Amino acid sequence: MTDFRPRTPRPTTKPVAYEGDSSAPAEGWTRLPPQTGLLIRVPAGSMLDIVDPCGQQVADLYLACVDDPMENLSAGRTVDYNNTVYVSTGDRLWSNRSTVLATIVSDTVGIHDLTLTPCSQQTFDLLYPEFEGAPHPSCFQNICDALSPVGVDPDRIGTTMNVFMDVWTSPDGELHIDPPPTTAGDRFSIRADVDLFAAVTACSAEKSNNGTCKPIDTRVRSANGGSSSTPWPLGPPA
Numbered sequence: 001m002t003d004f005r006p007r008t009p010r011p012t013t014k015p016v017a018y019e020g021d022s023s024a025p026a027e028g029w030t031r032l033p034p035q036t037g038l039l040i041r042v043p044a045g046s047m048l049d050i051v052d053p054c055g056q057q058v059a060d061l062y063l064a065c066v067d068d069p070m071e072n073l074s075a076g077r078t079v080d081y082n083n084t085v086y087v088s089t090g091d092r093l094w095s096n097r098s099t100v101l102a103t104i105v106s107d108t109v110g111i112h113d114l115t116l117t118p119c120s121q122q123t124f125d126l127l128y129p130e131f132e133g134a135p136h137p138s139c140f141q142n143i144c145d146a147l148s149p150v151g152v153d154p155d156r157i158g159t160t161m162n163v164f165m166d167v168w169t170s171p172d173g174e175l176h177i178d179p180p181p182t183t184a185g186d187r188f189s190i191r192a193d194v195d196l197f198a199a200v201t202a203c204s205a206e207k208s209n210n211g212t213c214k215p216i217d218t219r220v221r222s223a224n225g226g227s228s229s230t231p232w233p234l235g236p237p238a
């Protein structure tokens with residue numbers, strides 16, 4: 001970590017107990033194995049919880065509206081309307097049509113990125129020369145695979161909400177990516193304001209995850225407190 005790091009985290013929720021660990025998720029949760037992704041339907045009013053069960057792991061999150069999957073998460077509008085690049089509890093995630101898609105309701109970390117696109121094959125080709133262009137899993141491909149069944153074209157997938165990813169810039173604008181500051185059980189939760197398709201990944205980029213790609217746990221729970229794991233396919237939207 002560099003001394004002139006210009007910001008401090010905004011953890012806005014105290015740690016929440018989590019029963020899962022590195023060997024298995026908690027009951028009712030779905031585990032994304034390392035370097036994979038998942039499509040989840042989040043009905044309006046329901047919560048989407050994302051937990052880092054091991055620590056130091058990024059989860060990319062991308063959202064599309066069930067009513068019209070051409071309406072997607074806009075990182076640019078989210079930064080603009082919240083007047084910050086460091087969103088946390090109470091901040092809202094906006095669409096490319098300036099609709100509120102979701103509200104952050106819990107965040108034990110306070111460090112997430114809204115500036116970088118999901119890691120892709122090209123990321124590894126350009127930034128990991130040691131891989132010599134070999135095929136590599138990526139968040140972009142995993143998000144494409146997750147959202148293609150519901151009609152989201154890969155060209156619609158822009159900057160993701162990179163949950164737990166620690167990206168910052170020094171005063172001269174140089175970009176820095178530090179290891180995720182998470183410890184096992186750290187949590188990030190949103191409430192859907194409209195019916196959503198959510199693509200969630202366990203990030204595939206070794207350098208963004210302190211050298212080792214690890215799992216991510218997730219679940220959807222209803223507003224009345226009921227908990228259910230609802231990975232796609234669940235059938236058509238209600």
Ligand SMILES: [Zn+2]
Nearest residue numbers: 119139203204
């Ligand atoms: Zn990634």
